Amino acid sequence: MTRRAVVVGTGHYLPERVVENAEFEATLDTTDEWIRSRSGIERRHFAAEGETTSDMAAKAAERALADAGLTADDLDAIVVATSTPDLTFPSAATMVQSKLGMTKGFAFDVQAVCAGFVYALSNASALIASGQASRVMVIGAETFSRIMDWTDRSTCVLFGDGAGALLLEAQEQPGTNTDRGILSTDLNSDGRYKDLLYVDGGVSTQSTGHLRMQGNQVFRHAVEKLASTANTALDRAGLSAADVDWIVPHQANIRIIQGTAKKMGLSMDNVVVTVQDHGNTSAASIPLALSVGKERGQIKEGDLIVTEAIGGGLAWGAVVLRW
Numbered sequence: 001m002t003r004r005a006v007v008v009g010t011g012h013y014l015p016e017r018v019v020e021n022a023e024f025e026a027t028l029d030t031t032d033e034w035i036r037s038r039s040g041i042e043r044r045h046f047a048a049e050g051e052t053t054s055d056m057a058a059k060a061a062e063r064a065l066a067d068a069g070l071t072a073d074d075l076d077a078i079v080v081a082t083s084t085p086d087l088t089f090p091s092a093a094t095m096v097q098s099k100l101g102m103t104k105g106f107a108f109d110v111q112a113v114c115a116g117f118v119y120a121l122s123n124a125s126a127l128i129a130s131g132q133a134s135r136v137m138v139i140g141a142e143t144f145s146r147i148m149d150w151t152d153r154s155t156c157v158l159f160g161d162g163a164g165a166l167l168l169e170a171q172e173q174p175g176t177n178t179d180r181g182i183l184s185t186d187l188n189s190d191g192r193y194k195d196l197l198y199v200d201g202g203v204s205t206q207s208t209g210h211l212r213m214q215g216n217q218v219f220r221h222a223v224e225k226l227a228s229t230a231n232t233a234l235d236r237a238g239l240s241a242a243d244v245d246w247i248v249p250h251q252a253n254i255r256i257i258q259g260t261a262k263k264m265g266l267s268m269d270n271v272v273v274t275v276q277d278h279g280n281t282s283a284a285s286i287p288l289a290l291s292v293g294k295e296r297g298q299i300k301e302g303d304l305i306v307t308e309a310i311g312g313g314l315a316w317g318a319v320v321l322r323w
């Protein structure tokens, strides 16, 4: 038998304020048509004043606990993937721990920008497989609206805020690739590409900074690297793209999502797409899509899912799991 990390609950939270593309037309030299056709984005949610990453993460986690029929006392650990924590420290994860009323176990953040949720899932799976934890809440939560340069039309129309959570539980499975749970992962980074996507500030440079991106360069890397990492992870599990029920990709750009599916030889009927409604929510985009995909009735128990993401670093990776 093999100890696997199986998803037993999902939840998500989106801030109340919805901003349609057309709103940007008033302040920027842009159009709804450009944003839609180049990125697939139609709207995004922005956090209210005073609403923080840990507030949204805690709400998503509460919903995942309710979905699983469990309480915070049942958790051993919380992992939050974020690049936009409330404070420099403590971690957003310990703030979520407190908001959930959880007084035992441990909590920490993972920072791998848009690939953060894939990194967090991989870490949580390792904690479970090694016996260090039996139930781990894995959350992706971001307030990217706080790091936008509102005069830069090439970035500020693309991002949004939100949070999604998966509750993982240790379950003994037969040890084959028909098991439920996380079956394989593939993580990569290459710091030589730092300048393609970064924030031009931070603690040790004493500013908050704004997101800077050479979008077309990141696009080129994304199309090349995402199908490759997804196929590597599938190969590690002894599976292939033909076995996949759902690709649940990082939701940055519909053209990247379509290009990756095509490279993997899969139809868009096998892809969960939320980019039109959420924009790019960085580390929150995959758990948001998983939770929405389940709510829509797309994702069902037993489905084989591959998630993949790329972002600042560059950092990228994929996780294969059976729901």
Ligand code: UT7
Residues within 6 Å of the ligand: 029, 030, 031, 034, 035, 038, 039, 114, 153, 154, 155, 157, 158, 214, 215, 216, 217, 218, 219, 222, 252, 253, 256, 280, 282, 310, 311, 312
């Ligand atoms: O989540 C982390 C990973 N990030 C990504 O995966 C994002 C990857 N990149 C992208 O999604 C796309 O590259 C973008 C959506 C950011 C841009 O699409 P593109 O087709 O690569 O356009 P481009 O950057 O090559 O720009 C084309 C033109 C430029 O004008 P010129 O130089 O051709 O005259 C831009 O100045 O579009 C212009 N442009 C805009 N025009 C209207 C850039 N932003 C806008 C805008 N409205 N908002």
